Amino acid sequence: MISRKHVFTAAAAVALSVAVTGGANAQSRDQIRAVGSSTVFPFTTAVAEAFGKGGKFKTPVVESTGTGGGLKLFCAGVGPSHPDIANASRRIKKSEVEQCAANGVTQITELKIGFDGIALAYSKKAPEVALTTAILWKALAKEVPVDGKLVANPYKKWSDIDPKLPNAEIEVLGPPPTSGTRDTFNELAMLEGCKKTPEVKAVVADEKAREKVCMTIREDGGYVEAGENDNLIVQKLNANPAAFGVFGYSYIEQNRDKLQSAKMDGVDLTAPNVASGKYELSRPLYVYVKNAHAGVIPGIREFIAEFTSERAVGDEGYLADKGLIPEPKDARDAARTSAVNLTPLQL
Amino acid sequence: MNVQTHIPTSAQAGARSAPAVPNKMVARDVKVFYGAKQALKGINVDIQENKVLALIGPSGCGKSTFLRCLNRMNDTIENCRVEGLIALDGEDVYGKSIDAVQLRARVGMVFQKPNPFPKSIYDNIAYGPRIHGMATGREELDEVVQTSLQRAGLWNEVKDRLREPGTGLSGGQQQRLCIARAIAVSPEVILMDEPCSALDPIATAHIEELIDELRENFTIVIVTHNMQQAARVSQKTAFFHLGDMVECDDTEEIFTNPRDERTQGYITGRYG
Amino acid sequence: MSVTTAKSHYQSEAFARRLRARYAAERNFKIAGIAAIAIASLMLVVLLTSIVSKGYTAFWQAQVRVEVTFDKAQVEERNYAAILRQGLYAQFPQITERSGRRMLNELLSSGAPYELEALVARDPSIVGTTRTVWVRADDEVDQFVKGYFPRTGPEAERRLNDAKIAAVDAMTASGALVQSFNTTLFSAGDSREAEQAGIWGAVVGSLLTLLITMALSVPIGIAAAVYLEEFAPKNKWTDLIEVNINNLAAVPSIIFGLLGLAVFLGFFGLPRSAPVVGGLVMALMTLPVIIISARVALKSVPPSIREAALGIGASPLQTVTHHVLPLAMPGILTGTIIGMARALGETAPLLMIGMVAFIVDVPHGLTDSATVLPVQIYMWADSPERAFTERTSAAIMILLGFLILMNGLAVFLRKKFERRW
C-alpha cells in the first residue's frame, strides 16, 4: 500500500513538473499582444480595432500596464509567451534596452506616434486664467526663495503669488509619482518654471541641488496626488471650480464644454501649438515593436503599417480624433519608412 | 376593578376547597390562539395565595401555554392571541392599569432549562433589581444578592465565587441560580415551567425542597410531567387535557379521588 | 425584604416614573434600529438611483436611416464606406462642398460600413438592389440626441457645430434619425467607439472565469470542509489548516492577484489575460469562503443523525455521503453562490494578471484573452469619450442584475431549505 502511494505521489510530481516546463514551452499565438502605458492605450486600441476590422487578422489584445510594467514584460524574452509591442509614454531607457538585450530581445523598432499635451485645466465655471510655468512652479514647489532664503512654500492662494490671479486656494490635482505624466510634468513645468525664476539661482548655487529644489513638489495639500483616473479628475474639477487638474490633451478635447485649459506662458493648448513646440508642456509617445516576432506572430508588419498610416496618425487621422497630437508631416513620413523596414533602435 | 365581584366562581374550580384562602390570581374563560390554531379552550383556575398549584397533563395539553399567559410571556410569541380574563389581585393583567414589565416583575418565571445569563453569578442575581431600580446602593444590592442566594439555598456553594460566570455551575445549581434570580426581584407569584426536567434526581430533590420553603413567601404555579413531584410539592393540582382544564382541586383529592375519568386515566398511567 | 414592600415598590409612583423612562429608552432603541436600517437602505437607494439615472439611456442608441444601393463593383471591392456615403449624400442634396460632406460622414458610426458588410454576408441577394437600412449613428450624435451635449453656447466649445446640429435636426424631423434599443451593447465585444462597444465579450469572459472558479473551488472546498468537519483528527496539523483557511478568508483580494502573478503567470507560464488564470486566482480566493460556509452547514447537521447512521452500521464515509452531505447541501449551496457572486464582482486581483486589456474578440476558450464585467466597467470608466459614461453605468446595472440574481437565488435556497433542528 505504502509503496503504491509513493508511486502515485511520484507520478503526480512528474506530471506537475512536466506541466510546468511543457506549459511554458508549447504555446502558439495568432493574436498580437501589446502592453504598456495607459496614456498610449487609447491610441493603440483604436489602431488595433481598425486593424482587426480589416478582417485579415484577429484584433490585437492591448493591455494597460503602465510604461514600466509594459517594458518589463516586453523585455522578458522572445517567444509567444511574451508581448510583441510595448507602449510607452516616455522613451525607452538605456538600462531597459540592456535588460532587453540580456533576455535576447535585441532588435526593437521604435515608433514615435505623436505627442500628448499636458493641460492645466479648470472648470468652465471659473473665470479664465493665464499661467506661466514660473507661477506654476512657485505655486507647487516645496521650497521657494523668499527674501534671499529658501523657505517652505508660503503661498496658500494664487493671489499670494500674483495679485492678478484669482483669490482662491492653490489646489492642483495631479498625477502621483508613479505616473509617467508626473515625471513629464516635473521636467517640463517645474524645471522650466524654476529656470525662469531667477531668484532660485541666486539662492542655490550648486546646479544639482538647484535641480532638486526645482523638481520637488509641495506635500502640504496644495498639490493633490489624485490617481490616474482622469475621468474622475474631470468630475472633481467640475465639483470644485477653484481647483486645477493636470492631465492629458485628449481629456480636454472630450470635455471642452466642462473644462478649459490655462494658457501657459501665453500659449493656448492646441494641436498645432503642441506639434510646433510652442506649447511646452507636451511629451512624445512611443510604441516599441519586437522585430523577432515579425513573421512569427501573424500580422505584426501589417499592424505597424496601420499604426503609421496617414489615416491613423495623419492630421485628420482617427487618432487625432482620440486626442493624439500628430507629428509634423515630414517626421511622420520618415518614421513610416523606418518602421515598415523594422529599422532597429539605436540608442 | 375587582373581578371577583362580578365574575361568578366557576362550577368546577375550588368547589370543594376552603373559601378562607384568598385567590392571588384568577383565570376566567382563558382562550389562547396561535394564529388560527386554538391552544386553550376556556380555562378557569383560581390560584391561591402562598400555595403551590401544580399543572399536570399530557404533552401539548396547554399547561405551559397557560402558565405563560399568567405573566404575559406569550406576548413575545408572534401571532399569539389571548382571550378571557386573567387577574392578579383582582386586576386584569391584560388591562391598561398593569404593564407587562411590571407584571413580570410581580409574577416571576423559572424555565424548563436552566438559562443563566452569560454574566457572573452576582450579576445574574443583580440583573432584576438593577433594571427595576430596587436597590439604590452597592450594599443594598449585595444584600439582595445574598438574601436571594440564601433563600435559593445556593449561598454556601457559591459565596466564594460570585464573580465567576453563572454558566460554570452544575445543572442543579444553575436552576437554583435561576430561582434565586427570580426571587431577587421579590415577585408575588413564581411560575415554574418543568423546572426539574433537565436535572438529575438529587438536584430535583433540592429544588423540590426549595419550592416547599418558598411557599411561605410566594405563590407558586408549577408545570410538571412528574406526578410524584406534583403530589410532593403542591397543595392544589389542575389537570389539563387537549387545551381544556379538566379538573382542579386539592392535590390529595386529585390523586386519590379524581372526579373525571380522564384524570383517573392519566394519573394511573393509562395514557399520557 | 418582604413581599409587601416589593408589591408596594412595583405600584409606587417612583416605579411608574422609572417605567416611563424605561419605555422611553425602549422606544429610542427601537428608533435607533429603524434609523440604522433606514440609513443603510437610503444609501442603497442613492447609489442605485445615481447609477440608473446615469445609465438607463445607454440601452437606447441613435440609428440613422440611409437608402443605399449595393453596387456590385463596390461590394466586390468591399468599399461599403462609399456605398454608405452615396446613400447619405443623397439625403442632403443641398450639401455639396467637401467640408459639409465630411461633416455628414461624421454623423455615422465608423463601424457602419461593417454593418452593411454583415448584411451582404447574410443575404448576398441584396447585391445590386437599393435598400433602406438603419445604421448606428456616431456616439457624439447619439449623446447629442439624448441631450447630454448642449445646443447653445460658443460653437468652438460645443461638441457639435451648427451645421451638424442642423443636419441632426433635419434627420430627426424626417424620421431618419431615431433611438432604438441598443442591441450592440449586449452582443458586441469591447470597442474604442462607444456606439460599437458591448459587454458580450466581458460577459463571456466572466462566465468562463466563473466556470473555472466553480469547477475548482466547489469540489475542493466541499471536500476540504468534509474532511475537516467529519474526518480530521484534532491535532496541530488540522488546527494549522483551520487557522490557515480562516486567515485566507480575510486576506485582501489584491494579494491573491500578486500570488496569481507570481505563481500562475511567472512559475507555470500560463498565458496572460486568460480566463483560466483568472478562474484559478478567483478559485483560491473563494475557496476559504466556501470551506467556511460548508463547515458551518455541516456543523448544523445534528450529531444525532450521524449517530443514527453509524448506529445501523454505516461506515463514516457512507454516513457523510448518504446523510450528512445531503442535509447540509442547501447551506453549502448558499455559501457557494455567495462566494461566486463575490468572485463575479471582483476587480483588484485581475488587475495584476493582465485581464485589464482591450479585447474586441469575444473569447471562445479558456486560454483566449478575455476580460470580465467589473474590469470592463473599470476600463470604460477610464475612457475619455463621454458616451462611455452612460455605458459604464449600464454595465454596472447589468453586473448588479447578475449579482442580485445570484444573491436572490441564495436567499431563495436558504428560505426553501431552511431547517431548524
Added chain:
Amino acid sequence: MQITVLVLILALLTVIGFQMGRTRAAASVGGRVVELHSVPSYHGFYVALWAGLPALFLFVLWTASEGWLIMQMVLASLPARLTSGDPQALNLLKADILNIAHGISTGRESDPDVVAAAQHYGTLRDIGDWSLLAVGSCLAVVGLAYGHRRIGPDLRARNRVERVVSVALIVCSLVAILTTVGIVLSLLFEALRFFAVVSPLEFLFGTHWSPQMAMRADQVGSSGSFGAIPLFAGTLLITVIAMVVAVPIGLMSAIYMSEYANPAVRTWLKPILEILAGIPTVVYGFFAALTMAPFVRVIGQDLGLDVSSESALSAGIVMGVMIIPFVSSLSDDVINAVPQSLRDGSYGLGATKSETIRQVVVPAALPGIVAAIMLAVSRAIGETMIVTMAAGLTANLTANPLEAVTTVTTQIATLLVGDQEFDSPKTLSAFGLGLVLFLVTLSLNMVALRVVQKYREKYD
C-alpha cells in the same frame, strides 16, 4: 477528438467496473451479502477506481507532457542550421512550427524545413493522441481486470476505497496551506529585494513616504523615501471612519432585524441590505469620488471647515456603507444563535426588550460580534478600489479626517501599474507593502479567532 473518445471510454469503463465489481462480489458469496467484508457497492467502487485512476494519471501525465515531448522529437529531426540558435531563437522556431501546425497564417513564406517540421509535428501529435487512446483504454481494461480478479469475500474493499477517498480529501484541504505558502513566497521573494535597498526599519518606522526614484541616471530632484508610517496611518484613519459608520449601523440593523422586525419584513430587508455587500467595489469608488466627496466638501464649507476634495472622510464613509451588511449579516447570525431561553429568562424578570437586548443578548453574542467586526476591519484594510478612487495618493501623516490620505492598498495598485522602471525600489516596495498587509490581516484574524475561542459560551 481522441481525447473526447478516451474520456468517454474511461467513464464507460468506470461504470462497467462498478457494475462488474458489485455483481462479482455478490456472486462470490452466492448472494449471501452478509458474508462479504464490505457491501457490494464498495466492491463496485473498488473496481471502478482501478479502472479509472491509473488511466487518469496516464492521461494527465500525457496531456501535460505531450507538447514538450513531440516538440523535442520534431526539433531533433530538424537540420542544425535551424536549431543551433540561442534559446530565444529556438522559442521563435517552436512558435513558428506550432502556428503552422495549427493552421495559423503568419502572412509570410516559411522555410520549407519548418513547414515540413510542422507537418511532422501534426503527424506525431496524431500518433500520440491515438496511442494515448489505445494505451489509456488498455490500462483501464487491465486495471478493471486486476481489480475484478481481486474481489472476494475477504477483500477489504471498503477500507481501500475509503482510504483513497480520504487521501483525496486531505489533498483538498492542503490546498489552503499551499495557497498561504504561495502567497508568502511570492511576496517574500520580491519584498526581500526591496529590503535589500531600503532598510526594513526605515520602511516600518519612517514617517515620510515619497516613492520617487530618478527616471534617468542624470536626473536629480526626486527624494525617494520609503517610510510607510503615513500609509499605515492613512489606512488606519480610513478604517476607523469606516468602522464608525459600519459598526453602529450594521449592529443596530442586525438587532432590529433579528429582534424587532417581523419575519415578513426580515425576509425582505436582509437580502436588500446584502445587495450593498454585493455591489462591486469599483462602483463604490465612483460613488465615493463623485457623490460623497463633493457632498462632504460642500457640507464642510458650509460649516466653515477646510475640506480636501479627496478627504479621508468621504472614502471612509463609503467604505463603511460597503461594510454595513458585512457587520449586520454576521452579527445577525450570532444574535440569532443566542438561545431564546436567555431572552425568556430576562423577560420573565420583567426586563423590557431593549434591556434584554443590551444586557443579555448582545453580551451573549459579543464574541461573535467582535469576530465579525474584526473580519470587517480586515476587509476595510484590504479594500483597494474605493480608496484608489476616492482617497487620493497624498501620503499625509494626519489624524484629520478632512484631509487627503493614502492607504497601503492604493499604493500597491498604483506602484505596480506605474510607469516606473521595473527593478526600482519604487515598484518593489509594493511587495513590501503587500507583505505588511498580509501580516496585519493575518494577525487581526488570529486575534479574532482567539477572542471567539476564549469567550465563546457553549449553548446546546
